[in-house]
Amino acid sequence: MLKIRDLHVSYGNIAALRGISLDVGKSEIVAVIGPNGAGKSTLLLAIAGVVRARAGSVEFDGRAITGQQPEALVTTGLSLVPEGRHIFGSLSVAENLRLGATVRRDRQEVARDIDRVLAMFPILRERYRQRANKLSGGEQQMLAIGRAMLARPRLLLLDEPSLGLAPLIVAQIYEAVRALRDQGVTALIVEQNVGRALSAADRTYVLSSGVIAMSGKSAEFAGNAAFDAAYFGVAEAAR
Numbered sequence: 001m002l003k004i005r006d007l008h009v010s011y012g013n014i015a016a017l018r019g020i021s022l023d024v025g026k027s028e029i030v031a032v033i034g035p036n037g038a039g040k041s042t043l044l045l046a047i048a049g050v051v052r053a054r055a056g057s058v059e060f061d062g063r064a065i066t067g068q069q070p071e072a073l074v075t076t077g078l079s080l081v082p083e084g085r086h087i088f089g090s091l092s093v094a095e096n097l098r099l100g101a102t103v104r105r106d107r108q109e110v111a112r113d114i115d116r117v118l119a120m121f122p123i124l125r126e127r128y129r130q131r132a133n134k135l136s137g138g139e140q141q142m143l144a145i146g147r148a149m150l151a152r153p154r155l156l157l158l159d160e161p162s163l164g165l166a167p168l169i170v171a172q173i174y175e176a177v178r179a180l181r182d183q184g185v186t187a188l189i190v191e192q193n194v195g196r197a198l199s200a201a202d203r204t205y206v207l208s209s210g211v212i213a214m215s216g217k218s219a220e221f222a223g224n225a226a227f228d229a230a231y232f233g234v235a236e237a238a239r
């Protein structure tokens with residue numbers, strides 16, 4: 001579904017991604033882990049068209065999407081849930097959700113999709129008319145995912161969904177990601193929470209200083225000395 005080849009992204013003279021190649025198959029959950037500054041957010045931003053690639057290619061469903069605008073990519077089925085959630089604090093939960101559907105014209109289907117989101121995250125039903133800045137961090141993360149779902153994505157890009165959240169809330173968020181996968185939504189997730197990433201993802205890539213240090217089936221990573229060396233080695237080197 002997603003095919004990235006030799007992707008390079010720079011901010012001025014800082015090379016954030018230095019030749020990334022990565023694949024995500026339909027209905028897979030794939031994680032990208034790595035320490036602070038490894039380039040994880042840049043990777044998602046480049047896929048979503050928010051930052052420009054200096055070289056390399058990104059294909060989505062067999063079509064080259066490199067260099068396309070984020071708005072155009074949303075209509076092709078690609079939704080980003082950015083780090084920090086970027087919800088609108090002064091708007092209600094209902095208004096934030098509807099903003100996710102601005103590219104759609106099928107109003108009745110939108111109402112049905114809002115109902116699906118509220119069924120997935122029942123706390124948002126209780127908070128439906130409240131301003132989003134009154135929500136807890138976990139509720140805001142649920143709202144951000146719900147808003148992304150309103151665009152009916154086939155591929156969901158999640159940037160650190162567990163950041164700053166209590167384990168019970170993180171478990172709920174990942175439960176939702178799995179439920180979405182069962183409905184046919186593919187997910188590429190960036191995480192610093194290694195344990196959570198490995199338990200949720202079918203396959204995992206380790207990103208270090210803008211390059212892929214290791215990749216494979218997540219189940220084979222746990223307790224694997226080569227993985228520990230690759231991951232903790234790069235994490236240590238990044239300190």
Ligand SMILES: Nc1ncnc2c1ncn2[C@@H]1O[C@H](COP(=O)(O)OP(=O)(O)OP(=O)(O)O)[C@@H](O)[C@H]1O
Pocket residue numbers: 011014015016034035036037038039040041042043192
């Ligand atoms: N807007 C920017 N301008 C300049 N440099 C940037 C910018 N955004 C990121 N960088 C640099 O690019 C590199 C990769 O950053 P990126 O945020 O993608 O890493 P990350 O793995 O997501 O880290 P974190 O977990 O801290 O978000 C870092 O060296 C960072 O300082």
